[in-house]
Amino acid sequence: MAGARGRGRGRGVISWYELLNISRDAAERYRAYEQADPIACPNDGEPLREGPDGQGLYCPFDGWRPNGRRVGDGLTST
Template sequence: MAWEQLLSIYRDAADEQRAERDSPPQACPQDGQPLEEGPDGELFCRFDGWRPDGSYIGV
């Protein structure tokens, strides 16, 4: 494997990690339930009230 190939693999992995970090979460990390839009327009987990910003909504 050439150094250029290894560098390309590293750059691709970094790009994928950046894209995943910058995209909004799709599911609750605590229970895996899909996130839904709450009454205030923000994403939340209907099961336990988790929100991506770290706050909780009463359910």
């Protein structure tokens, strides 16, 4: 029985500090993900492309832009 006690070490045994480090690492990665510039449209997943008006990235499918405006906004006068 003495051998059975030592068999589990290194396999599946994790300390609370290791879990805390995993949680902190995940939170750090999530913050970095949230702050990164988008690479795809959140509406349809279409990869973003350089806008036709030279004003940054846009979605060619629905015109979405990371700043909330759409391609063509501001072209019409009121």
